[in-house]
Amino acid sequence: MSPRRIGRRFATLVAGAATVLSLGLANPAPAAAEVVNATVCYNTSQAGPYAGIADQAASIWNNYTNNLTMSKCGSNLMIYYTTGGGSYAVRRSLGNGYVVIDTAQAQQYAPLRIMTHEIGHILGLPDNYNGQCQLLMSGGSAGTGCTNPYPASAEAAQVDRNFGGFGAAGAQVFRDSWPALATIG
Numbered sequence: 001m002s003p004r005r006i007g008r009r010f011a012t013l014v015a016g017a018a019t020v021l022s023l024g025l026a027n028p029a030p031a032a033a034e035v036v037n038a039t040v041c042y043n044t045s046q047a048g049p050y051a052g053i054a055d056q057a058a059s060i061w062n063n064y065t066n067n068l069t070m071s072k073c074g075s076n077l078m079i080y081y082t083t084g085g086g087s088y089a090v091r092r093s094l095g096n097g098y099v100v101i102d103t104a105q106a107q108q109y110a111p112l113r114i115m116t117h118e119i120g121h122i123l124g125l126p127d128n129y130n131g132q133c134q135l136l137m138s139g140g141s142a143g144t145g146c147t148n149p150y151p152a153s154a155e156a157a158q159v160d161r162n163f164g165g166f167g168a169a170g171a172q173v174f175r176d177s178w179p180a181l182a183t184i185g
């Protein structure tokens, strides 16, 4: 093989490598985020004595998130109360559904913690009954002495991802466990 012929083969290989390289550098299309209505309109007309608590809970969620605004602009989220049967949340879809506060549970546990927890379900969070009071979604597992009404940073970040279009939160019912204190005597 003559030196000139080797040189030509080398030039062909380099040109081929350059073609592969340019294909690899082509910009991929950015992943399209699902469009989510980032405003949750809540309604306290049926919340009775817990209307003010719901407003406080909405303020907490607004303060702890960037992609979510809770406002009294409609009834995507209804707040109800009952006596007995337990507090629970019914999520129809992300940001849509209703919350029921059990007045009996709200006498043993901090009502604002119950409210922010139940609303957390509507915002796409699951239960995490691990007993840690710094978590909101640990709910009643943290005991009646835990009054923390604030989401942990990871919980707030998950809500932000949900409302940024990067979380899945379908229809689900959360029948919550806020265990009653043992009756003495």
Ligand SMILES: [Zn+2]
Binding pocket: 117, 118, 121, 126, 127, 139, 174, 176, 177
């Ligand atoms: Zn729960």
